[in-house]
Amino acid sequence: MDPASLLLMAGFLHLAFANGIDQLSWFYRMQPLAIMDPDSTGGDCPAECDCPPTFPIAMYCDNRGMKQMPYIPSRMKYIYLQHNLITTVSDEAFKNGTNLVWVMLHENQIAEIGKRAFANLVNLDRLYLSGNNLTEVPSNLPHSLRDLRLNHNKIDKVSPSAFEGLENLTTLLLNDNSIQDIGSTLKGLKSLTLLDVSRNQLKKVPDGLPAMLHQLYLGSNSIDAIPGNFFNHFTNLQYVRFSHNALTDKGIPPNTFNVSGLVELDLSFNKLERIPTVSTSLEHLYLQANQIKEFSLGSFCSVVDVMNFSKLKVLRLEGNEITRRDVPSDSAMCLRFASDIAL
Numbered sequence: 001m002d003p004a005s006l007l008l009m010a011g012f013l014h015l016a017f018a019n020g021i022d023q024l025s026w027f028y029r030m031q032p033l034a035i036m037d038p039d040s041t042g043g044d045c046p047a048e049c050d051c052p053p054t055f056p057i058a059m060y061c062d063n064r065g066m067k068q069m070p071y072i073p074s075r076m077k078y079i080y081l082q083h084n085l086i087t088t089v090s091d092e093a094f095k096n097g098t099n100l101v102w103v104m105l106h107e108n109q110i111a112e113i114g115k116r117a118f119a120n121l122v123n124l125d126r127l128y129l130s131g132n133n134l135t136e137v138p139s140n141l142p143h144s145l146r147d148l149r150l151n152h153n154k155i156d157k158v159s160p161s162a163f164e165g166l167e168n169l170t171t172l173l174l175n176d177n178s179i180q181d182i183g184s185t186l187k188g189l190k191s192l193t194l195l196d197v198s199r200n201q202l203k204k205v206p207d208g209l210p211a212m213l214h215q216l217y218l219g220s221n222s223i224d225a226i227p228g229n230f231f232n233h234f235t236n237l238q239y240v241r242f243s244h245n246a247l248t249d250k251g252i253p254p255n256t257f258n259v260s261g262l263v264e265l266d267l268s269f270n271k272l273e274r275i276p277t278v279s280t281s282l283e284h285l286y287l288q289a290n291q292i293k294e295f296s297l298g299s300f301c302s303v304v305d306v307m308n309f310s311k312l313k314v315l316r317l318e319g320n321e322i323t324r325r326d327v328p329s330d331s332a333m334c335l336r337f338a339s340d341i342a343l
């Protein structure tokens, strides 16, 4: 017998055996009435998954050592496939998926996704693909997406059209990949509020970041400069992290951070020698592990006007070249809320 026939025979035996021991689910699958009546059975369900009768639009297939995508009954809205060993998502995998709202595929070994795999998921809201082996952003992502998680993959290139049409996307996680350049691909994401591109290989701040951003995380890259007036075009930005980069004083134009609205600014583990000027509205400033040599009160308050005190609560300066003796005695007036100054 040739290997192909052997494989075929093994397949039949496997099927027969599976049907024998799994008569209950086989029975349900053979009963059209049962399929029509989700209240009593939960409806058609792949043998390796659970579809609770009380919540017949959800399919739980997580943590089962699955190596392949199961078939997906068309009534499903939520599918949980995380923590398996799936390597491939074919163009046909989601053929029945027009009702899908959440697809959880994180922590698998997906290295390949068909170019049209997600194309007909017109109602998809969340797509979690974190912790896989992807080397690029999947093509033809549904325009309905609001939450896309691609962190902890091996993505090293982002095509110019990767995020095109995702007008409702609010969360995009790309952290822990190998992206060197993201171009202007994020420009059209007009609803984006959270962007995480930490722990990649960016050499500069991405161009055309969406104005609606509320949280911007760019830590652990190789960024050495911030463009002039960078923060002026954001209307809601509150949390900014640039820790573990290569920022120098020269790379930060004056007043870059002196913009109202910022609440938290993380510039720790860079190469700054001065405390940059920040807005009086800032509450948390992380500057530890830089090369700061002086405590310049003018960075926080305009010294001439004691009414302009800083709202800083947390200021971290340890691991720099200053000590408590370098803090001027008149700083109490300016930093009156800073109960937590670490030196």
Ligand SMILES: *[C@@H]1O[C@H](CO)[C@@H](O)[C@H](O)[C@H]1NC(C)=O
Residues within 6 Å of the ligand: 044, 070, 071, 072, 073, 074, 092, 093, 094, 095, 096
């Ligand atoms: C689509 O649904 C039908 C009926 O439930 C099923 O037989 C088929 O395998 C499904 N296809 C996929 C790709 O999930």
Ligand SMILES: *[C@@H]1O[C@H](CO)[C@@H](O)[C@H](O)[C@H]1NC(C)=O
Residues within 6 Å of the ligand: 087, 109, 110, 111, 132, 133
């Ligand atoms: C996915 O990556 C892991 C860890 O790097 C590796 O062990 C595994 O073989 C990869 N799987 C595929 C399908 O590429």
Ligand SMILES: *[C@@H]1O[C@H](CO)[C@@H](O)[C@H](O)[C@H]1NC(C)=O
Residues within 6 Å of the ligand: 143, 144, 145, 165, 167, 168
């Ligand atoms: C974006 O959201 C709005 C409001 O919920 C909706 O009307 C619109 O169709 C969505 N756009 C896409 C491309 O799904």
Ligand SMILES: *[C@@H]1O[C@H](CO)[C@@H](O)[C@H](O)[C@H]1NC(C)=O
Residues within 6 Å of the ligand: 255, 258, 277, 279, 298, 299, 301, 302
């Ligand atoms: C920071 O900005 C405010 C308001 O735009 C301005 O009045 C102030 O002088 C600036 N601070 C410094 C140190 O330039």
Ligand SMILES: *[C@@H]1O[C@H](CO)[C@@H](O)[C@H](O)[C@H]1NC(C)=O
Residues within 6 Å of the ligand: 302, 305, 307, 308
């Ligand atoms: C000081 O504070 C006042 C009132 O809050 C404000 O009008 C003024 O622009 C501030 N001046 C500076 C130099 O920040």
